[in-house]
Amino acid sequence: MVVVGIGIRPNTDLFEGQLTLDKGGIKVNGRMQTSNSSVYAVGDVAAFPVKLFGESRRLEHVDAARKSAKHAVAAIMDPEKTGEFDYLPFFYSRVFILSWQFYGDGVGEVVHFGDFSRNTFGAYWVNKGHLVGSFLEGGTKEQYEALSKVTRLKPAIEDVSELERQGLGFALVVSQEAAAATTIAATWLLVALPSLLLDHYMSGAQLLVLLWQYR
Template sequence: MGRAFVYVILGGGVAAGYAALEFARRGVSAGELCIISEESVAPYERPALSKGFLLPEAPARLPAFHTCVGSNEERLTPKWYTEQGIELVLGTRVKSADVKRKTLTTAAGETISYKILIIATGARALKLGEFGVRESDAENICYLRNFADATKLVSIIQTCNGGNAVVIGGGYIGMECAAALVTNRIKVTMVFPEAHCMARLFTPKIADFYETYYESKGVHFIKGTVLSSFENDSDGKVTEVVLRDGTRIPTNMVVVGIGIRPNTGLFEGQLAIEKGGIKVNGRMQTSNSSVFAVGDVASFPVKLFGSDIRRLEHVDSARKTASHAVSAIIAPETISDFDYLPFFYSRVFTLSWQFYGDSVGEVIHYGDFVAGRCGAYWIDKGRIVGAFLEGGDRDDYAAIAEAVKLKMVVKEKGEVEELGVEFASRAARHRESGAGLVLEKPLYAWHAVAGVAAALSVAGFAYWYGTRRRRW
């Protein structure tokens, strides 16, 4: 028993939805495209799970956040896929793949063949049991990676109003879930081994601003230590979190956000793997010409970093790599290699930040770290390679994005610190006036057009997303 398609997308997350939209725009015929997903719902905007789904008032619920509303495109409901003749195979696990024979085999034993495969398997949440933590399968221990996780988390939150929660991990999921829990009137303790939150991105100065704000909301931080074990009651629920230093924290629930691992298992030994993901070229094509990979699972060359191979765990990358891959499949003669500006953002409480580029080199902070309009530039070899801003507006974010894309030259560090966003805004003003970018003409002359378009597009989405967040 089996089925055959021209195109198969393996995975049903954000990337799958954006790939499907691009296929539809490029005229895919009914019956040619299939999406296989372990999840029971059609592709949706994953950021809504931590930014809107957990909120106590006007929470995000499907179908409101199906893809592709996150980029202000049409909402792809199950009905849309039917109308487009795109087959959704939901609640289905693929147990094996054979890229030479171009077949996938499901857990039920069905064989699905393809001419072109797009791997959009994303990543899975790392579990405590993988690190030897005892009693880590209690029913009030939660993760947040997919719709089922979020549904379980909401159910437990609703039983813990006024209670206590421990959040394990100080990264994206930890910070966003902690904010949601506090909004649900739950007292939160955050535990992580690093010296400060968001250690992969934030400098100590930036982290101090956010930790101070969180503390003003009642969040307690325990840094520099890790979870050792749990104490459970007779019903199997966690009642205490025990840390390595012996500290015991009473709790009603635990949320774990300790990272993710790309879902490459089906293709290891068949496709090239690099930086933990499936290696692709500038067209998202793997070492097998019939297979493409997108989103969290893909390691691709980033032109901005000298074509260094990167694997980027963020929704913006998932959306854009998916669309680019489909364009490269359908109309390869019209597509150049992917030119991506790495972009990350978050919204918690009334705060909102965006980051572009790479967090390497010397850091120059600027702005008011008390009032909450503050930021930083990362300078490497005299050029801006990364930029962060909290509390900006659409124009501000577009300006810092452009500064990174164009790798603006920094001659006087004191001037950068004093001017802050204004330093980046100069580039836009020079361009609009037709005067050229005088700070470093050789650099800007060849990169301006593409850089401006990409920066404005990314910043525009993030600004729009912020204004819609309460609806999600």
């Protein structure tokens, strides 16, 4: 048996002349609302703004379908507390013993890494001097999380051959550095900032009022 993927096309005929169409699907805003604000679209059919790319995309993946649906429900049920959908495009799949994950955008120069004769290998995509996409076959949970983080960070890449040399290690190091920087910033906010304010500007009571206001 041979299975050939010939692509898919959402059936939007029903909405012609009713809703604004875009990229072969239905145009929505960051709250998954169509041009008729009481009609929402999610999943394969929705063309939504992807903040990371600065443009609208239609993503035909399970994760995007689930998360866009969840976001639409939140926007309907709790509009005050629900912001714009901020989604890192993500695709996973499995075929027999192979399983892989992809994050971001597959545009620009492809930088391969790993051993293609073994189980773990992958690729980065570098576009306009920034890492914009990543792919890994046969990774661990920690490695996939690192790829996800590094892709969202879109780090500047000055030397593509150095990125190729570091391979998966690049994602692990950058994501660990980002986590450490977040911890330092949080510690500073919790420990150093209050004592600085107390020393120089305000009483303990004033600080408590300030913290209460911004809780």
